Amino acid sequence: DFLNALNEVKPAFGVNEEDLKMVTKGGIIKFSTKIDEIINHGMRYLKQVSDSQKTSFISLLMHGPSGSGKTALAASIALASKFPFVRFISPEAMVGMSESAKIQYIDNTFRDSYKSPLNVLVVDNIEGLIEWVPIGPRFSNPILQALKVYLKRSPPEGHRLLIISTSSTHAVLQQMDILNCFHNELAVPNLTSLAEFNNVMESVDFMDENARAYITKKLQAIEANNGARLNVGIKKALTNIDTASFDQDESNELIELMAQTMTSR
Amino acid sequence: DFLNALNEVKPAFGVNEEDLKMVTKGGIIKFSTKIDEIINHGMRYLKQVSDSQKTSFISLLMHGPSGSGKTALAASIALASKFPFVRFISPEAMVGMSESAKIQYIDNTFRDSYKSPLNVLVVDNIEGLIEWVPIGPRFSNPILQALKVYLKRSPPEGHRLLIISTSSTHAVLQQMDILNCFHNELAVPNLTSLAEFNNVMESVDFMDENARAYITKKLQAIEANNGARLNVGIKKALTNIDTASFDQDESNELIELMAQTMTSR
Amino acid sequence: DFLNALNEVKPAFGVNEEDLKMVTKGGIIKFSTKIDEIINHGMRYLKQVSDSQKTSFISLLMHGPSGSGKTALAASIALASKFPFVRFISPEAMVGMSESAKIQYIDNTFRDSYKSPLNVLVVDNIEGLIEWVPIGPRFSNPILQALKVYLKRSPPEGHRLLIISTSSTHAVLQQMDILNCFHNELAVPNLTSLAEFNNVMESVDFMDENARAYITKKLQAIEANNGARLNVGIKKALTNIDTASFDQDESNELIELMAQTMTSR
Amino acid sequence: DFLNALNEVKPAFGVNEEDLKMVTKGGIIKFSTKIDEIINHGMRYLKQVSDSQKTSFISLLMHGPSGSGKTALAASIALASKFPFVRFISPEAMVGMSESAKIQYIDNTFRDSYKSPLNVLVVDNIEGLIEWVPIGPRFSNPILQALKVYLKRSPPEGHRLLIISTSSTHAVLQQMDILNCFHNELAVPNLTSLAEFNNVMESVDFMDENARAYITKKLQAIEANNGARLNVGIKKALTNIDTASFDQDESNELIELMAQTMTSR
Amino acid sequence: DFLNALNEVKPAFGVNEEDLKMVTKGGIIKFSTKIDEIINHGMRYLKQVSDSQKTSFISLLMHGPSGSGKTALAASIALASKFPFVRFISPEAMVGMSESAKIQYIDNTFRDSYKSPLNVLVVDNIEGLIEWVPIGPRFSNPILQALKVYLKRSPPEGHRLLIISTSSTHAVLQQMDILNCFHNELAVPNLTSLAEFNNVMESVDFMDENARAYITKKLQAIEANNGARLNVGIKKALTNIDTASFDQDESNELIELMAQTMTSR
Amino acid sequence: DFLNALNEVKPAFGVNEEDLKMVTKGGIIKFSTKIDEIINHGMRYLKQVSDSQKTSFISLLMHGPSGSGKTALAASIALASKFPFVRFISPEAMVGMSESAKIQYIDNTFRDSYKSPLNVLVVDNIEGLIEWVPIGPRFSNPILQALKVYLKRSPPEGHRLLIISTSSTHAVLQQMDILNCFHNELAVPNLTSLAEFNNVMESVDFMDENARAYITKKLQAIEANNGARLNVGIKKALTNIDTASFDQDESNELIELMAQTMTSR
């Protein structure tokens, strides 16, 4: 199955394995059926790109709240492709470069991604790549313009490419008129119920079932009192669980940390 | 006729055939009589440019929604001209260049397009050429100023030129006061009825007639339920049809993909 | 008379004849008495500049809608001056130059225009020279500042100069506080009646009198139905007439093209 | 008296005579007693700067509408000073320079103006020096900052300096917080009555008394009909008079030209 | 205990001791139990970073009003870590550098902070690092983009890192969408009661108990009269106490200085 | 006393005497007790800086309307310190420098001010240093950022420093969030009563007592008629008195000049 595929894959060449391993090393917890759906859709697009007579190029957008798991999911699908060429591009690799050096770097990466007959490219954190900041707002228009071309450009005859981009600022992409660079979109959700959160605690073996039931009950009370719903990314959920485990009173500290998340902002 | 002409044409020199072939390789599906009208008007302007005593220069604007087929239509008319010199300029060719290099490149292309006695130049995606982005808004004023001159400049004595520009941001061009650079405008429509969509499915042999009737009925129901009308570019329609064909349940997946298109944004 | 003068003139030296010939080659159709008035005023200013004891320098602004014939009129008056030095400056000559190269070029042109005892300089398309675009708005302030100085600077002792500038953005020049650079202004009108349009059709021998009467009647009906008035530049009117002559049904196509002009924007 | 002084003055060294002669060559017509007042105040400040124990430096601002005669008045007072060093700085001398070259030029001019024991410096058209344009608005902040320092800087021990600046954008200087650079301000008025205009016609011997009376009567009628008051700069008034004298019907053309001035904008 | 730890610590290598000593030399006065809580939380995060199986990287934000003691607290926790590598980065070290030199410097500092197995990095005054100023607003987007990457980047395998950032502009960080760079936040409070202020006076031996009681009573009256509450940073409180001690009437001067603080802005 | 001290002081080295002498050469007229208070507070801060165990660094802001005497007061206190190192920095010294040269110059000046054991630094006209202009608004953020660091940076161990900054734009500094760079603020007032103005006339021996009484009475009448209060800086008051003394009718001219001041803006 999918997760096993993920572990077996050893592309012959061209994958920058370290980056992809790094971002997927936390694993994928199937806390909801929506996670399966995302993966299934991803697998279908892999099939379309590799087999279609008409389409040798698909460009997807994976979007969702900050910390919802976009990068891990995109990288996992890419790794599961077993395509010979799998690459990953993110702001981290370009930090401190000048604008023109960044464009050069992006250009090289996209060019590389046409080399093999079958290619996957993860374009992680589009708003970071274009240096978006809501105050102003500011961003690099030259980088944006380059991306708009690259995200729409078909690979040359005889080459096939799936691009999976990620972003936590869907509305910004829409305002920038670049949603038309994508053939389709996949939404990645936050944890939105205490049941899902319980699944996560279970998966990482946080305390015993009683303790988890206690935590759930307390958080239900907080939901009720504040008229607030749990709405937290998997990343934050996992960090809070680990932080709590270093406190004397693990359960109550986790409750407090989650409560902050639920009532802040 | 027109489409045959398209296939026969082999200009003696000067055409950058690859670009034009690439953008027209999906063909032109005559899903509506409006497509014929656009092509007829295009052919008439070709005649005027080559034969008029008074006019040796015409500049057209082909505008319409994103993915409505502007580039394919403009390139097809250009190829059908049988003019000895047919060129294509788009943002893709200039990606990553500095602003001044872009202006140089544009300058060269326009100069080239005066070389033969009869010339066609497709200026694809004007908003992309000027690096337009609605946030800010931002764009390259030096490139815009250069284009304003080039799009109005008659070729020298003894040379004739038809320019066909494309754009999906008509309102922006109007605000920028550059609509007066064009002698006339041609609007390219989206698919706006299920009958037109059915024509497309038929043209590409998607499933059998029953299945298509089923799809149409379901989409009618969705239109009715949402008070939404089908309004989708030919490009998206063709992609959805291909994507659906890689699903287990082709018909229902196509319905779902089209429904997303109809209800989003 | 004026138009004959236009054809005879052969300045001894210094005129950049080609530019001026190019922009006047469509001729001046006297579709209205306002055209005569503009020409008469122009001739009077020529006389003032060449004969006045007090004034050796006059700077005029010729403004009107896009395509109303400003450039052709300004150039015609300049050519009719029979002054030994007649020059023409427009954005076309400077396309693709850097800002400082443009300023250098403008500087040279103005300096040249002081060389002869009697000089005329046409400064065509001021908003283009300063790279004006309404979005932003943006323009080159260094070029604007240079123009403000040049348009006010008297030629040295013993030299006389008439500057005729053209612009289709009078309101912009006013906001920029540069109307005070001009000693006077001349407004160039659009065609604003069907009678004037008929004069134009007649001048260029478009079809016979019956056909023109038919066209006029149809356009009257359109005016009536839409509560819209004909308001079109001479340039567009002439292009439409020529385009229509390449259609199978010339009269009705001209009606359609003019109708578009009357109902759009 | 003042005007004679103006003609006699021949400073021993350092005056850039040509500039000052150029801007004063139209003379000063005393069309109103306000003109005398301005000149008297100017003379008093000259005396203060040359004789005061306490004050060796005065900086004045001469402001008024465009074309009201600021430059001519400032230059005339400067020439009348009989100070050994009289300089003139205006945007004209710096046209086409880079920003830093302009600052260098301004710096040199101010430095020069400390050289003699008694100095006058006319800083003409402050808004032009700082490249002010109301759209944006834009201006050169580096030049502005330099001027703010120079306009407040006392000359070194043993040197005395009067600065007379001119500007037609008083409100802008106020918003920029630079009015505090001036020790005092002198307002230069437009012609605001037909009597003043008549004085001007008389001074330049425009036609005979009857004709002038006719013109005045007609302009009174126009004032009455439009509820508009004459409000025109001396510069425009003099140009109109000269232009009219080249028309067949001088009186009526002058009336028409003045009427335009009264009813426009 | 904590404060003793602070004095003992002598990291083997890599600490830039001088910076950290400098900012902590005023000591930590425990004027409220909230100070203990902050320190306890800090110690727990130190433990998590050094011991967790799952987490080898934690990034904290210490935020609070200007002068509330953020820098002193962050540096104290860092020094108390006894980690072999403790570094401090603040705007002071980069003053006058070009933007790219600053990014280089930040890059070096973060790289250094991965060198040891256990590392603490204090990133002091984030808004200063990005050159934030509320007018405009303006800031360095390149520095911001670099920080966003660095603050989220895990150290390489086998290295552990705690980042403690400080900021007095929490709302700005939120608008800039960079709060998601932090795993958690610690709020640093002002002195908000006269009892707390009294604790401070006592700690620094300001006058005797009677005098302090007198001061407190007077300040209570001021609170009552103005409906204002004491709300002052520890830094300002300590400065005022020292300033007052150089006045003839120490008590009343302190009251006056504190009153200004309470009623201003 | 203070003013004598001012005259005696001859710092051994390091003072840029000329600058300080220049700005204080008009003397300090004690037209109100508020002037004494400012000087007393200044002297106390000098004592704190030189003697405190806890504080070796104080940064003051002297703010008030344009021309109220800030620079003269700050420089006088600095000169009265008898500290071996007294420096003065103002926009004048940096005029025409590039931004980076200015930062370099500021950096050098602050570094110098740490050299002696006891130092005073006058940072004159902060808004001028940062090139502030309200239109835009514009200013140099790099200079501002450098100043924010310098104004907060303690001198190294064993060195003591008092900074006295001046500004006439307190509200701007507040918006820029840089008031927290100062340990305290001193407000410098305008002349706000006719009694104070009379003190000034007396100090400079303007005419005799009768004349001054006459002037005062007339100005009282103007206050009454206009509902306006005298509110004028000492600088303007002194200039007006000197200008008036060059008029034939000294008293009435002074009344008129003061009246302008009272009714303008």
Ligand SMILES: Nc1ncnc2c1ncn2[C@@H]1O[C@H](COP(=O)(O)OP(=O)(O)OP(=O)(O)O)[C@@H](O)[C@H]1O
């Ligand atoms: N179902 C899941 N989906 C995604 N990530 C998961 C899932 N279960 C566990 N994880 C872990 O949660 C973390 C998600 O972090 P990730 O960086 O992918 O989120 P993100 O949405 O890309 O965050 P950001 O908005 O900061 O880019 C990863 O460590 C991943 O291994």
Ligand SMILES: Nc1ncnc2c1ncn2[C@@H]1O[C@H](COP(=O)(O)OP(=O)(O)OP(=O)(O)O)[C@@H](O)[C@H]1O
């Ligand atoms: N009637 C048609 N008109 C245009 N294109 C058609 C038609 N029928 C099929 N096509 C195919 O549809 C696609 C249209 O895409 P094209 O890039 O031309 O659209 P576009 O409007 O230029 O898109 P964009 O807004 O992204 O520039 C092409 O692959 C073309 O071959």
Ligand SMILES: Nc1ncnc2c1ncn2[C@@H]1O[C@H](COP(=O)(O)OP(=O)(O)OP(=O)(O)O)[C@@H](O)[C@H]1O
């Ligand atoms: N009465 C007329 N006045 C002006 N031009 C005329 C007239 N009759 C015919 N023409 C022709 O019409 C055309 C006018 O175009 P022209 O470029 O001068 O207009 P314009 O106002 O300068 O346009 P734009 O606003 O684009 O600069 C020319 O080809 C000219 O020869």
Ligand SMILES: Nc1ncnc2c1ncn2[C@@H]1O[C@H](COP(=O)(O)OP(=O)(O)OP(=O)(O)O)[C@@H](O)[C@H]1O
């Ligand atoms: N009383 C007067 N005052 C000023 N100028 C006069 C007067 N009488 C005649 N003139 C003439 O009028 C003209 C005034 O033009 P000037 O350039 O000085 O005006 P300005 O206010 O500086 O214009 P601008 O606003 O364009 O700078 C000059 O030619 C001058 O010789």
Ligand SMILES: Nc1ncnc2c1ncn2[C@@H]1O[C@H](COP(=O)(O)OP(=O)(O)OP(=O)(O)O)[C@@H](O)[C@H]1O
């Ligand atoms: N409980 C305390 N917490 C923090 N600082 C304290 C405490 N008690 C005393 N201090 C002293 O108070 C001062 C706090 O200044 P610090 O620079 O740390 O504040 P800050 O919040 O970082 O200020 P800024 O907003 O200007 O950066 C230091 O000198 C510190 O030694």
Ligand SMILES: Nc1ncnc2c1ncn2[C@@H]1O[C@H](COP(=O)(O)OP(=O)(O)OP(=O)(O)O)[C@@H](O)[C@H]1O
């Ligand atoms: N009591 C006083 N306080 C300050 N200055 C005085 C006083 N009495 C006389 N003066 C003189 O008044 C003048 C004040 O000018 P100064 O330049 O110091 O004002 P400022 O507030 O710094 O002005 P600006 O806002 O332009 O910087 C000086 O010449 C000073 O000698």
Ligand SMILES: [Mg+2]
């Ligand atoms: Mg991510």
Ligand SMILES: [Mg+2]
């Ligand atoms: Mg296209």
Ligand SMILES: [Mg+2]
């Ligand atoms: Mg024109």
Ligand SMILES: [Mg+2]
């Ligand atoms: Mg002038």
Ligand SMILES: [Mg+2]
């Ligand atoms: Mg701090």
Ligand SMILES: [Mg+2]
């Ligand atoms: Mg000052």
